[in-house]
Amino acid sequence: xxxxxxxxxxxxxxxxxxxxxxxxxxxxxxxxxxxxxxxxxxxxxxxxxxxxxxxxxxxxxxxxxxxxxxxxxxxxxxxxxxxxxxxxxxxxxxxxxxxxxxxxxxxxxxxxxxxxxxxxxxxxxxxxxxxxxxxxxxxxxxxxxx
Numbered sequence: 001x002x003x004x005x006x007x008x009x010x011x012x013x014x015x016x017x018x019x020x021x022x023x024x025x026x027x028x029x030x031x032x033x034x035x036x037x038x039x040x041x042x043x044x045x046x047x048x049x050x051x052x053x054x055x056x057x058x059x060x061x062x063x064x065x066x067x068x069x070x071x072x073x074x075x076x077x078x079x080x081x082x083x084x085x086x087x088x089x090x091x092x093x094x095x096x097x098x099x100x101x102x103x104x105x106x107x108x109x110x111x112x113x114x115x116x117x118x119x120x121x122x123x124x125x126x127x128x129x130x131x132x133x134x135x136x137x138x139x140x141x142x143x144x145x146x
Contacts, residue, residue, distance in 0.1 A: 001043065001134050003035045003103065004095040008123065013090055017043045027092070036097075046090035046108075046129030091125040094132070106131040 007013060007027040015033065016024035019040040027033050027045060035043065096103050096116045103116045108126030115135070116122040124130050 001035055001037055001040050001103070001132070002097040002099075003043075003132070004097060005033045005035060005045065006030065006093040006095075007033075008091045008093055008125075009089065011088075013046050013088075015043060015045050041134045043132040044129055045092055045132070046126075047088070048129040048131060089125060089127055090130055091123065092130060093121060093123050095121045098134070100136075102135045104133045104135055106133070 005015065005027055007029045010029055012026045012028045014024055015027040015035075016022075017037075017040045019042060020037060023037075023040075025033070090108070094103065094105060094116050096118050098118045100118055102118060104113050105116060105122070105124045106113045107124060107130060108128045112126075114122060114124060116124075
């Protein structure tokens with residue numbers, strides 16, 4: 001993928017992928033974050049529950065930043081006590097810098113999505129997380145590559 005991501009929210013959120021051996025970073029507010037990873041076809045921004053478990057399994061080989069992000073996510077949940085967890089809103093401007101492939105953005109509920117065509121910029125806002133899938137590269141949920 002070749003994208004520029006800008007977190008338009010007020011707090012940093014994790015940006016991660018299990019592709020390319022797994023990687024994670026912090027997406028700071030109002031700072032353009034360049035993703036130029038040709039072998040990454042799926043990116044998660046925010047806290048998608050099933051990806052958190054995958055990242056925890058890989059944390060032993062990941063950077064100290066990954067461990068801090070996972071601890072912060074788990075700490076927010078532990079400090080909530082008996083109060084129901086409300087998904088934080090993730091809001092990101094996505095600029096698709098690819099030469100041809102569109103990016104499908106799944107908006108937190110696993111059902112609603114938008115497509116960001118190559119060369120386009122789209123603001124995407126959702127509770128919990130955004131899942132980015134490069135069309136023509138990533139398998140659809142439960143499917144085979146496009």
